[in-house]
Structures are given as structure tokens and as C-alpha cells.
Amino acid sequence: MDRDVRTDDSARTAPRTAQSRDEEQLLPQLVAHLREHRTRLRQEWAARIQDAHLLQAMTPQETAAETTSVYDNYVEVLETGSVEALQHYARDLSERIIPRGVETHEVVGIVLLLRDVLARSLFEKYQRNFALLNRVLDAYEPAANRIANTVAVSFVEERERVIRQQQDAIRELSTPVLPVRERLLILPIIGVLDSERARQLTEQLLTGIRTHRAKVVVIDITGAPDVDEAVANHLVRTVDASRLMGASVIITGLSPEIAQTLVTIGVDLTKMNTIGDLQGGLEEAERLLGYTVQRREPADR
Amino acid sequence: MTGPALVSIMRQGQYLIASIHTALDDSQMVRFQTDLIEKIGQYRSRGVIIDVAALDVLDSFGSRTLRDIGEMARLRGAVTIIVGIQPDVAFAMVALGMTPGAVETALDLEEGLAYLDSRLGFGVSRDRMDRSSR
Numbered sequence: 001m002d003r004d005v006r007t008d009d010s011a012r013t014a015p016r017t018a019q020s021r022d023e024e025q026l027l028p029q030l031v032a033h034l035r036e037h038r039t040r041l042r043q044e045w046a047a048r049i050q051d052a053h054l055l056q057a058m059t060p061q062e063t064a065a066e067t068t069s070v071y072d073n074y075v076e077v078l079e080t081g082s083v084e085a086l087q088h089y090a091r092d093l094s095e096r097i098i099p100r101g102v103e104t105h106e107v108v109g110i111v112l113l114l115r116d117v118l119a120r121s122l123f124e125k126y127q128r129n130f131a132l133l134n135r136v137l138d139a140y141e142p143a144a145n146r147i148a149n150t151v152a153v154s155f156v157e158e159r160e161r162v163i164r165q166q167q168d169a170i171r172e173l174s175t176p177v178l179p180v181r182e183r184l185l186i187l188p189i190i191g192v193l194d195s196e197r198a199r200q201l202t203e204q205l206l207t208g209i210r211t212h213r214a215k216v217v218v219i220d221i222t223g224a225p226d227v228d229e230a231v232a233n234h235l236v237r238t239v240d241a242s243r244l245m246g247a248s249v250i251i252t253g254l255s256p257e258i259a260q261t262l263v264t265i266g267v268d269l270t271k272m273n274t275i276g277d278l279q280g281g282l283e284e285a286e287r288l289l290g291y292t293v294q295r296r297e298p299a300d301r
Numbered sequence: 302m303t304g305p306a307l308v309s310i311m312r313q314g315q316y317l318i319a320s321i322h323t324a325l326d327d328s329q330m331v332r333f334q335t336d337l338i339e340k341i342g343q344y345r346s347r348g349v350i351i352d353v354a355a356l357d358v359l360d361s362f363g364s365r366t367l368r369d370i371g372e373m374a375r376l377r378g379a380v381t382i383i384v385g386i387q388p389d390v391a392f393a394m395v396a397l398g399m400t401p402g403a404v405e406t407a408l409d410l411e412e413g414l415a416y417l418d419s420r421l422g423f424g425v426s427r428d429r430m431d432r433s434s435r
Contacts, residue, residue: 203388207388213408214408237396241394244406245388245406246386246406246409247408271400
């Protein structure tokens with residue numbers, strides 16, 4: 001009755017109105033169907049995850065728990081059309097499973113499997129009526145694709161966040177400026193010294209001199225495998241800048257290779273105070289600062 | 302050269318303490334140089350401390366003038382030390398070709414005073430007495 005009236009109103013808008021009306025009716029029907037067969041469909045899905053060898057980093061119990069909540073969330077999104085709650089859940093889930101080594105293809109894989117399992121159950125239910133099946137799929141597919149999209153994006157975003165966090169951590173750790181004694185800093189450099197790290201090193205060292213009121217700084221490059229000309233020149237400038245700030249710099253641990261490279265490429269290191277190893281550097285620094293370190297003989301105790 | 306001085310030059314016993322508060326342009330820098338060199342003779346100062354802690358930029362002319370002041374002061378019989386160079390300024394000065402050693406530098410005013418005391422043979426204790434008796 002109602003529908004007839006609308007068709008009369010305007011022939012142009014009629015199909016669209018009819019379609020959206022269809023969706024309005026079909027989606028609750030669909031959701032009811034998925035709720036009704038929840039256990040069977042969920043088990044089918046879990047079995048297919050198993051067959052595809054996905055989520056092997058998780059125990060069967062964990063997989064069961066997660067699949068149940070993913071399933072419920074999935075149906076809820078179909079019902080409400082709002083992906084917000086799912087987004088939240090997906091991010092939360094990603095946070096839990098990323099440290100377990102779950103990969104992007106697995107997460108996308110399981111969501112797509114669920115989509116297929118549910119689609120098949122719809123085929124089964126509506127196989128007698130092809131026109132109706134088509135309309136059901138019209139309603140189902142966009143929602144299902146949006147869910148797959150949301151989960152994948154949330155997972156990748158979470159992963160990127162973790163990577164960014166780790167990068168920050170590495171960046172902070174890469175050039176520690178450590179106070180050893182009052183007014184004495186050491187700066188161990190470990191790993192390849194590229195121009196970005198060299199710039200960062202300068203910044204940290206100069207501000208470190210300021211905050212710790214350092215008079216002597218020992219830069220130990222035992223752990224640096226290679227130094228190129230640009231970085232070597234940068235290092236020389238850093239040493240000069242430190243001197244302008246009132247701190248003298250001792251460089252220790254120049255490897256034979258680096259020593260040869262620096263002299264061959266002609267970096268002027270004549271004004272640099274270099275000492276063989278960190279121990280010698282610290283002893284020299286203590287001497288400059290007027291410390292005398294003495295080992296107590298057992299008899300003195 | 303006219304106008305008010307932008308750098309305060311204070312006398313502290315045998316030392317002159319010059320504190321630069323704002324970035325100076327070239328003519329102001331020259332004015333500062335003239336004033337300072339003149340005051341060294343006027344007060345018979347033995348040491349000069351130039352505090353640049355308030356500066357976050359220093360151009361090549363500024364760096365060179367500071368170095369020149371050090372040399373001129375030496376000719377007038379005073380030791381010069383520059384204190385309070387900010388990290389960024391320090392790196393910029395090196396990039397502009399200002400090598401350390403041309404003029405003495407120290408972390409801050411306190412360090413500068415300690416350096417002059419040891420260099421000129423005044424004990425720290427005497428310095429303290431001087432300050433408290435004034």
C-alpha cells in the first residue's frame with residue numbers, strides 16, 4: 001500500500017527509495033539470521049582459520065575468544081552501521097596481538113574469511129530466490145567491505161604507531177650523554193654514525209655540557225664501525241663548539257681503520273685530543289679535573 | 302658614536318664584566334668594542350669577561366669582533382674570556398670559522414671568574430673577601 005503511493009509520486013526516485021527500503025528491511029533480517037546461527041557459523045569460521053594456518057601464534061582458546069568477540073562486533077556493525085565501536089575494538093585487539101607476532105595478512109585474512117563464511121550462509125538461505133539473494137548481497141557486501149577495511153586500517157595504524165614509538169626510543173637511546181663524575185661526561189657512540197645521528201649527537205652533547213656544567217667530555221667511538229669525511233668534519237666542529245662552551249673533549253677508541261681513513265682523506269685532527277681507549281681517556285679526564293683515583297690496599301681497610 | 306650603550310660594562314675589582322643583552326648590529330658591535338677597550342685603560346683592568354648567554358644568534362661579524370676584542374684587550378694588558386655561549390651559537394660560530402683558542406671561553410660567569418682568578422693568580426678566597434667587604 002505504502003509502496004504503491006511512493007511509486008506513483010515520482011517514477012525517477014522510485015527505484016532508489018525501493019532499494020533503501022529493501023535494505024532497511026533486509027539488514028535486520030540478515031542480522032537475525034546471523035545471530036540465530038552464531039555458534040555454527042563461528043565454528044565454521046574458526047575451522048577455516050585453522051585450515052588456512054592463520055593466527056598460529058595464538059592458542060586455540062585465545063583464537064576462540066577473539067573470534068567470538070570479532071563475530072559479535074561484526075554482526076553489531078551490520079546492525080547499527082556504525083564502525084566506531086569496531087574501530088575501537090580493532091585497535092585494542094591489534095595492540096594485544098601485535099606483540100605476539102601476528103602479521104597484517106593474517107588479520108586481513110581472517111576478516112575476509114568471516115566475510116566469505118557469512119556470505120555463503122546467505123547463499124544457502126536464499127538460494128531459491130535469486131532476486132532476493134541479490135538484494136541481500138547488495139545490502140551485505142558494502143557493510144562487510146567496510147568492516148574489512150576498518151579492521152585492516154586499524155591494524156596497520158596500530159602497527160605504525162608501534163614502529164614510530166620504537167623509532168623514537170632508538171633515537172633517544174642512540175646518543176646517550178652520561179655523567180660519570182662531577183663535570184665529566186662520557187658519550188659512547190655505538191653503531192653507524194650517519195649525518196642525522198651526528199647532528200643529533202652534537203645537539204645532545206652541547207646541551208648536555210650546559211645542563212651538567214661539564215668541563216671534560218670523553219667521546220668513545222670504539223663501537224662505530226666507520227666514519228666518512230662529512231661525519232668526521234662534523235665531529236671536529238662539535239669538538240670545537242664544545243671548547244667554545246668551555247668543555248674540553250677527549251676522543252677515544254679510534255680504530256686502526258678509522259685512523260687510516262681519516263688521515264687518508266685528510267681530515268685535520270691535529271687539534272683533537274685523542275687517546276687509545278676509554279680507560280685511558282677517563283684517566284686523562286680525571287687528571288684534567290684534578291681527581292686522583294687510588295686503589296685501597298687490603299691493609300688499609 | 303652616540304646614543305645609549307646597549308651593553309652594560311661593569312667593574313668588579315680588577316675585572317670588567319660586559320653583558321650583552323640583545324643581538325647587536327655591526328655599528329653597535331663596534332661601539333661596544335670601542336667602549337670596552339677604552340674602559341680597560343680607564344679602570345686598569347686585568348681581566349675582561351664578556352657574557353653572551355642572552356644571545357641566541359651571533360653572525361660572522363659579531364664572532365670576529367669578539368675575537369678582535371680579545372686580541373685588543375691583550376695588547377692593553379687584560380685577559381679576555383667569553384662566557385655563556387649557547388649550544389646553537391657555539392656550533393654556528395665554529396661553522397663560521399671561529400676556532401677555539403683564538404680567545405678563551407668558559408661555560409658561564411662563575412667559570413669565567415674562576416678562570417681569571419687562577420690565570421691572574423688571585424685566590425678564590427680573596428675574591429670572596431673582596432666581594433663581601435664591598
